[in-house]
Amino acid sequence: MEPRNDAALTQVRYETPRPHVARIVLNRPEKRNAQGTIMTYQLDRAFRNACHDDDVHVIILAAEGDHFCAGHDLGGTEPEFPTTEETVGLWGQYGGPGWEGYFSRERELYFDITERWRNIPKPTIAEVQGACIAGGNMLAWACDLIVCADDARFKDNTIDMAMPGAEFFAHPWELGVRKAKEWLFTGDWITAADAEKRGMVNHVVPRAELADVTLDLASRIAGKDRFALKLAKEACNAAQDSAGRRQAMSTAFMLHQIGHMQNMMVHGFLIDTSNLTPSVRQALEAAKRDSAARRGAQ
16 A cells, blocks of 8 residues: 655655555654654644545654664754644643643643543554664553564663653553663663563564564454454553553643753752763753853743
């Protein structure tokens, strides 16, 4: 089947590689598929297309290039706040004083919208290769199943930014409490093999076979009754939520906001850049200066 033509998608590619399967590809490899404002809403548009396509039963989330996703784009090269027309939530007031605007932005772009994707009615499969860092984990965790290449590796380095984990705090649910604590406290990498052992991913396959294995799994699922698949997913998600997942994640999101406010008070920026690698720190210092200039102009 031919890829769907949607001219509005510049950082995301929409494909229909097999019957009843949509494949959404993060298409910003030069930035290691870092998720900024533009990608966020294009990804939501692509998911919406798949959800409302009667012929689609299963959705794959993949990524172009060597790496799945380097996390959230903190470089300051894209619009910082969404427009009213773009938003899918109702918080608004992105230009609000103090922390109101930033809170609304984080709630819209990273917490509520990722939960929205987690609750997509149709089964979703993340196809992960290379590095998957911080916000990249959020994208993978929003999916029902994860198939990863043997070179995949996972990291949440937010502790190095003086932050208590990414906004969509599924860590204890994905790894178990003790492993999640170790992972967060150290900021170390988790290998594909360890992620599979912990139950965070379903399958680890050779890199050369990743796309085909993921497509085969999607096709097997897509042959099932579409409505039954939706109901089964709803039942599994409800079991997690009944165990307190949503409430715990809401608390973690509020703690994340305290981390941002602390950094603003101490460092004048959303994160502490002092413990990051020199190349990353240099780029973020430039973003920090731009952010200060914007605030000064308001």
